[in-house]
Amino acid sequence: MTPSTRQLCLLLLLLGLVPAVAASVSRSFTLTEDELLAQDALVTLVSGPLRGHDLLLVTDDHSQHLLDVGKVVAAAGASRTPVLLVTQHLLLHTAPPTRHTQGSLLTTILLFHSDPTAFLLLLTDNKHWNPSYLVLFCLDPHLNTSTILSQPVIQRSRFILLLQPDAKASQPHLLAYTPRPTDIRHSLKKTTLGVWVSDKFHSREALFPPRFHDFGGQVLEVTVLCYDEPFTYFDGKGGCMGGNPDALQIIGDKLNFHPQNILMDEIVWGVKKNGTWRGMFGEIMYKRKDLLINSQNINHDSFSDFDWTYPYWENGFGIILEVPPPLPQWRNILYPFSLVTWVMVFGTMLVISSALAFLLRSLHNIKDPIGTTLKVAAVLLGQTMDDRKMRMWWARVWLMSWWLVVEILAVVYTGNLVSVLTIPVYPSRIQTVPELAQSHYIPCMADYGSFVPEALKSSNNPTLATLGDKLFLDTNLNPFDPYGFLLSKVHAGTHALIVSLDYLIFTQHKKKVTRSAYIMDEKLYKGYLSWFLRRNTPYTTILSNHLTRLVETGILAKIYENHKGSLIGKESQVRGAGVLNLGQLQGAFIVLALGLVAASLTLMLERLV
Structure with missing residues (x-):
């Protein structure tokens, strides 16, 4: 079959015309006993345990000449099983929709006679190749399939089944295998599932037993920085503790593995510069560590180069500033009311007193209207007034109403005055990013390998770009007090410190500045935190599912709450004498x-x- 014919078949298959394609690719085959056994097994697979599931059938050139692929496709069509037939060459040089190359509803069958290692190495760069269920159907009984199983692109799949003729058997039969880890970082064990019998493998669950339900007591090396409260922090014994190590230990007890924290020598979170990863991400990529559990946001670079769990926590970057000095104390007597309230109070006083004096002079011809006006107005200042001269009933009602208003104003003013005198009054605070960009404050960060400095400088948002241009990076980090220098700049009233929000809250309490410094309401780069693993790690989904379970049940939130309570306490900065x-x-x-x-x-x- 020529390449053009194969491309036409692919197009027809995408249109769902399976029977027509089957007829076009079928031709007369003379099969050996081994080949006939393999073909029958393949037909049984697509029409039996994989019936009704989306199928992707990838073949090499040699296997197409050994088996009647058209018969396999016809069997799938007869069982109403959607199937996409494609050659290795065509898969590498076309871009099928992602629903045909990944997903839990898709099963991929890789049919080969020759060693597919070269094809698999080229397929490694295909980010969309990630079938959850993978069947490796080897037609050569003498081919070393252990090296094929160890390929990273194969190990992406959560479930793997290998079918291969038994070279040592006197009677032809197929053996079923699945790879299980003997060492998480280095080797896999090709575990035999037994001889292929259709009755034994009657469902997809029977075809694909769990590979990582038990890690066999293996050690999982975890790269960690203990400067990430409450997620990770020093335990006082040279080790690392925190919410994330606790969560990982719970998962390890469930899956039977032992986390081993490997502490970083330098405080570098993880950043990609000139195509090379530094920090904790570099430990995973180049030094073969297994897992990163510090608080790391998912961004474009980490998303592309690593495996990551489902997000387990929402976070962002907070900004802390010095609380501005209180307004002058001599103005305390004015603070209980706003300017508008004061204007309304004195305006009401003038209108009521002058109107009463005007009516009394007009109706009863009193001799001293100015004195009457001053006496009525003086009630607001606590002065007494002899009302015996007010013999008119309507004037007495007028005065009584005014005195009630004055009494209410006096009570409200006195109550607010007490609070003003005991709690200082401060000018309005900066609470938004645009306000910060327009202020005299200099944004600052510790240079620990975060993506934020570069993201600010290269931002198309004028406000963020302004912050990036003004940003000050502290490159001289003190491991024992990473933010001591920058906090001194904050207390001087010249800088605004940008830190991951949860750690910033911890730092605010640890430094006992909960009353002298405040965190802005608006946050930078809100996002989600994930754990990260090497790309193509086969147990990423397993860890992710268990971590998500801790989130859904509220266990992870409770763990963090406990660690925050032990670190922060109820109050970290003492109030004044009062x-x-x-x-x-x-x-x-x-x-x-x-x-x-x-x-x-x-x-x-x-x-x-």
Whole structure:
């Protein structure tokens, strides 16, 4: 069959015309006993345990001349099993829809007679090649399939079945195998499932037994930095503890493996520069560590180069600034009311007092309307008024209403004044990223290998780009106090520190600055945290499922809550004494002094007149 004919068959298969394709590729075959056994097994597979599942059948050139592939396709069509037939060459040089190359509903059958290692190495770069269920059907009984099973692109699959003729048997039969790990990092064991018998392998569950339900007590090397509270932190004995090690230990007890924390020598989180990974990601990629459990956000680079679990925690980057100094204490007497409230209070006082005086003069011809106005207004300042001269019933009702208003205002003012005198009043705080970009504050970070500095500098958002241009990176990290220098800049009122939010909250409490520094409401680069593994790790999905189970049951949140409680405590910064000092009473004495001056001037004017 020529390449053009094969491409036409692929097109027809994509259109669902399986019977027509089967007829076009079928031709007369003379099969040996081994080949006939393999073909019957393949037909039984697609029409039996894989019936109704999406199938991708990948063949090499040699296998197409040994088996009647058209008969296999026809059997799939007869059992209403959707199948896509493609050669190795065509798969490498075309881009089938991802639903035909990955997913839990897809089973891929790789049919080969020659060693497919070269094809598998080329397939490694195909990011979409990730079949959950993979059948390796080897037609050569003498081919060393152990090396094929060890290929990383094969080990991506969660479930793997190998079928191969038994070279040592006197009677032709197929043997079924599945690879299981004998060492997580180095070797696999080709475990025999027995002789192929259709009754024994009657369902997809029987074809694909779990490969990683038990790790056999193997050691899992975990690269970790113990500067990531509450996820990881030092235990005081030179080791590392935290919420994530606890969660991994629970999973290890379930799957029978032992996590071994390998502490990093340098504080480098993980960043890709000039195509090379540094930090913890570099430990996984180049030094063959098994797992990274620190708080790492999923971004484009890590998504492309590593395996990752389902997200287990939402996080972002918080920004902490120094709380601005309180407003002058002598103005405390004005703070209980806003400017608008003060204007309305004095406006109401003038309207009520002057209107009453005007009506009294117009209706009853009182002799001193100005004095009446001042007496009515003085009630607001706590002055008494002799109401016996107000003999008109409507004037008494007017005064009673005004006195009730004054009483309410006095109670509200006094209550607010107490709170103002005991709790300092601060100017408005910066709470958004645009406000920070327009302020005099210099954003700063520790240079620990985060993606944030480069993301800010290369951002198309003008606000983020402004932060990137102003960003200060501290390259001299002190392992015992990574943020001591930058926090001193924050306390000086010149810098704004950017740190992962959960760690920033911990740092705020650890440094006892919960009252002298605050975290902005708006966060940078909100995202999700995942654990990361080497690309093509076969047990990524297993770890991911167990980690997700801890999230869904609330166990992981409880673990973090316990660690936060032991690290932070209920309160990390002591309140003030709560007593009034002389500075807080300045406003009242200033008003008293102004009143005495006004009274003295009034007395002098009366004497002169």
